[in-house]
Amino acid sequence: MSISVSNLSKHFGPQKAVNDISFQVGKGEILGFLGPNGAGKTTTMRMITGYLAPDEGEITINGTIVSEDNLAIKAQIGYLPENNPLYLDMYVREYLRYVARIYKLDHPWKRIDEVIGMTGLGIESHKLIRTLSKGYRQRVGLAQAILHNPDVLILDEATSGLDPNQLIEIRQLIRDLGKEKTILLSTHIMQEVQALCDRVVIINKGVIVADGNIHMLSQKLAGGVKVEVVFSRPVADPTFQEIKGYRSHEKSGENRYIISGETDAINETVFDFAVSKNLKILEMTTMRESVEHIFQQLTTKVS
């Protein structure tokens, strides 16, 4: 496992920012790290990068324990913090040259040009960072994180402030990077998770509330499958009971019903039901729980 976090805890005074969390990220995986503000995402990421020392538990990257003094492990991590701090009074290339010097890169300018190309900084690369728009600053932040070709990328809200076109480009870049690197990506934007991540970990109040594939999570949460059906004529409420595997239903419009069943087979049984009642199905869709919905359900539970 590229990143392995086990039983990690961090307290700030009496407040438990992170409370006994464990998860793993494999090589070539993009893990979405979700949670409301103040859930402990940034604290966890800071601990993974070695900026904060954990109170309990440990983090390993490629099998080596992360600690503040382990400079070799720090060289394998690329980090883009929240709010993307940059030296505003430096030029883009000057800044990247400085970063390259810290990592002691062998052919700095070659790599800098490469990274400028990858992040699409091209025309802006001779400007002062202060004069760049937020989207371009974000690209500089991403460029400095990948400059030394790290194995592990920690991106804290990497795509904030980008316009829709930039968003597509940067997502594509992250997806490409994810093929060979391990990426831990925190975000608030749900489409991002759906677009990029293989797996999500949802954290709330310092505790992991869900970990897994998005589709699996949605089925588990909904406790079954929902289908939305439009029939040719109204159906009397009690007759729905005749559907095999039926659990509940609600009316969502004229002749339009949302039926929830226990298993995936609900689609077939609704069809059989319609045939037996001589109803015509005008429309039928399987509803999946959206990530937003999962997120809301998991993070607003009264604890």
Place this chain on the structure above:
Amino acid sequence: MRAIYVRELASYFSSMIAYITVGLLLAVLGLVLWVFPDFSLLLTPFAGIDALFEIAPLIFIFLIPAFTMRTFAEEKQAATLEVLLTRPVSAWQIIIGKFLATLSWLIIALVPTLIYVYSIYQLGSPPGNIDLGQIAASYFGLFLLGAVFCAIGILASAQTSNQIVAFVMAVFLCFILYYGFYFISRIGSFSGNLDAIIESLGIDYHYHSISRGVIDTRDLAYFICVIGLCLTWTWVSITKRK
């Protein structure tokens, strides 16, 4: 460490900071030494430049804190320190890199004042009738004093993310170290037993000792200890996080 040193030094010169501070130092020294009558070198009977070494520490008390206040405060404010600390550099490398950059600035600030020395050298009767050995020692003393003030400035800057607070704190500490111990040692009840010890805690005492032209290892040790202490405290401040 080299990367940090280069970046710091470049940032002094790409912004106006270095030009303004060096210019200010030269302007104030020039006025005091040549124009205003109180310390004017032209009115003293001997060809000497002692006045420069009396005035420069006073200017340094304000100038160096103004120069160093941003070293860590700015990085804390902008959170760039967080990124820096996650890179493969140790906190010591960061501190030493920044400290060496301020020392380089100090040398750059002091070199132009050699013009004043040269002028006095030429004004001597006959030209060159001047104690160059003592002047060299005084420059060395001034450099050490400046280095201590730089270390204090960095220390103050590492305590806060507010540059004004860092500035005021550094001025205060420099002042205490330069004058404070001397004043305290003059308190009547210390006279006779403790006054020499208290006075020797101040920079003033060691600075003047070196300025006489004798470089004593005790004075050197004092400067190195104070710098070491300030930088270690800085290290403690930036490595302990919440």
